[in-house]
Amino acid sequence: MKPTTRGTLAAVLTCVAAAAGAAVATPAAAVDTVPVPLPLNGVEQSLGMELPTAGAEIPLPVPGAPEGPRYVEGRLLPERAVPQLPVGAGLPGLGLRAPVAEVPGDDFRHVGLDVPASGLRTLGPGLALDAPLTAPDPDNFGLPDPKLPQAGVITPVLQAVPGANLGLGQGL
Template sequence: MKPTTRGTLAAVMTGVVAAVGAAAAAPAVAADTVPIPVPLNGLEQALNLRAPKIAGQLPVPMPGAPEGPRYVEGRLLPDRALPQLPLAAGLPGADIHTPLPHILGHGFDHLGVGAPAADLRTLTPGLALDAPLTAPNPDKSGLPELKLPQAAVLAPLLKTVPGANLETGSGA
């Protein structure tokens, strides 16, 4: 799979999980999340029916320490002139539990979707440059020689393992 395809797939999956997490979610699983309850008590009283229980959690991004520039022999500029910044957070979580009317009898059945917050590790893009001059050459009275300049963009990184549970059954 090409890196652009992987990046696009990761962006789509992140968007889908974020949309599900924004719609509804559960109590905080990780210590670095903020719980977001969705109060629907007024709906139960106004419509006289059992409302779904919806809760969510949003991750709090925590920046890490960037890996500093590395000096390489034979180069005038350090490697990774613009270092990659690591970020650790999580994907939003969701917990939706809704009652369904039981068609053939009394009581309720329920449908539940649980998507707990998943760890997410990222690295921002970085930049590596090299000057169009070599190191001083002792054979030429300490003058540097010309060479082609070099520039490279360090690709961003995205690592996560999202999961979800779908359940149905009798009960509230």
């Protein structure tokens, strides 16, 4: 093979390998929660009885992009000197199924509790500052006027909607 053919073939194979690696990595990056099972199978076999099954979901925090500074007419500094950082995550989830003995009727043999992972939206605290001078004043030969400095803390935000389900059923 000629050296140019080898170079072209190597470039094509490199691109194909990169595309295949990106296709494999995409589903893992798209996961919002990580399941955490609690293995109790060995205890069930050693004790000879049915034990509850339990599992949890741990959310992965995802930082967002902060809003940029907003310039307001009449101020020397932007409105938000230190912007708020948004972080999207979730509250952990829990799943529990436990056997229930001696319940009247054959339809209800297990009790279950599901607490699904719910979304959580947060914004960190921010800072708003203003300089002790006004904008240049054309009536004052272009010089700024003095004023009292301003400082403020933008409060953090926390939003979530948790929920839970409790029910009876036939199987685990």
